[in-house]
Amino acid sequence: MADLTTIVTTISASFLASTVEVVEAFTIVLAVGITQSWRPAFIGTGAALLLLAVLILIFGPLLTLIPLELLQFVVGVLLILFGMRWLRKAILRAAGVLALRDEAKAFDRERETLAKQAADSRADLIAGLAAFKAVLLEGVEVVFIVVAVGAGRGLTLYAALGAFAAFLLVMAIGLAVHRPLSRVPENGLKFVVGLMLTSFGIFWTGEGLGADWPGADFSLIAIFVVVSAVAWVLTTRYRNPPNTAELGVAK
Amino acid sequence: MKLLLGVFEEIYGLFVDDGALAVLSLLLVAAVAIAVKLVGLPAQWGGFGLAAGCLVILALSVHRGAKR
Numbered sequence: 001m002a003d004l005t006t007i008v009t010t011i012s013a014s015f016l017a018s019t020v021e022v023v024e025a026f027t028i029v030l031a032v033g034i035t036q037s038w039r040p041a042f043i044g045t046g047a048a049l050l051l052l053a054v055l056i057l058i059f060g061p062l063l064t065l066i067p068l069e070l071l072q073f074v075v076g077v078l079l080i081l082f083g084m085r086w087l088r089k090a091i092l093r094a095a096g097v098l099a100l101r102d103e104a105k106a107f108d109r110e111r112e113t114l115a116k117q118a119a120d121s122r123a124d125l126i127a128g129l130a131a132f133k134a135v136l137l138e139g140v141e142v143v144f145i146v147v148a149v150g151a152g153r154g155l156t157l158y159a160a161l162g163a164f165a166a167f168l169l170v171m172a173i174g175l176a177v178h179r180p181l182s183r184v185p186e187n188g189l190k191f192v193v194g195l196m197l198t199s200f201g202i203f204w205t206g207e208g209l210g211a212d213w214p215g216a217d218f219s220l221i222a223i224f225v226v227v228s229a230v231a232w233v234l235t236t237r238y239r240n241p242p243n244t245a246e247l248g249v250a251k
Numbered sequence: 252m253k254l255l256l257g258v259f260e261e262i263y264g265l266f267v268d269d270g271a272l273a274v275l276s277l278l279l280v281a282a283v284a285i286a287v288k289l290v291g292l293p294a295q296w297g298g299f300g301l302a303a304g305c306l307v308i309l310a311l312s313v314h315r316g317a318k319r
Contacts, residue, residue, distance in 0.1 A: 084305065088269060097317050137261045
């Protein structure tokens with residue numbers, strides 16, 4: 001039986017990561033709804049959610065057939081790839097090397113694309129497909145996150161609850177404000193999620209190899225602290241490049 | 252078909268952005284797995300090695316990204 005720390009960490013990781021994905025999907029669906037009409041936006045969204053549900057019903061039960069150690073190892077390796085990729089981008093964004101993601105800009109870009117196609121006789125279909133694709137792609141990421149953070153300890157249900165809470169929260173705020181959620185601190189969220197997913201990845205892969213981490217599940221927090229410290233050092237290092245003049249003197 | 256390709260590209264993109272980061276991470280996992288399962292390195296040491304290796308690979312990737 002998993003302890004409270006693991007359950008809370010699993011729900012938090014799933015909630016935060018899913019929030020980022022749902023906000024991105026919401027931006028596109030909103031752009032479709034406002035620029036074209038709400039009918040294709042809802043049909044595209046509904047069709048994507050239905051397809052996701054079917055995929056989960058087909059592939060979900062297969063996970064229970066995989067031995068736990070193998071599942072932890074495979075999920076851990078995928079999380080290392082997924083988490084480190086996310087963390088790398090977050091560090092480079094925080095350091096100012098890459099541009100920060102801006103939901104308002106993404107919304108304007110999508111509206112511009114849709115407006116160009118408004119005269120097309122298939123405009124509704126194109127708009128619906130845009131909503132379908134956005135929800136499907138971001139949804140696949142949410143499903144992966146739920147499986148990845150939950151399956152290693154049999155906590156998929158808790159992870160799914162975290163994702164569902166994110167969905168409800170974004171929908172509630174989004175429907176209330178009726179514009180892109182550009183005030184959600186998406187880049188900060190991505191940084192934290194990158195840290196969490198990388199930590200989960202190292203932890204699960206180690207468990208999958210048979211490592212008996214000191215402190216059992218608490219070591220996940222220790223790994224998180226170490227990964228955070230390294231990420232902070234890297235962000236600081238590349239945000240403040242060394243003064244070349246000083247280096248010249250040192251030489 | 253275009254949509255399907257887009258979905259597969261997106262799924263691939265979930266895990267691979269900086270190719271070197273992905274390849275080095277997989278090589279690290281393979282090396283640690285071999286060391287633990289075949290050479291007899293204690294699994295706990297393997298875990299520590301994996302954590303340290305991931306952080307070094309991350310630092311190298313960030314360094315490359317910042318230099319571009």
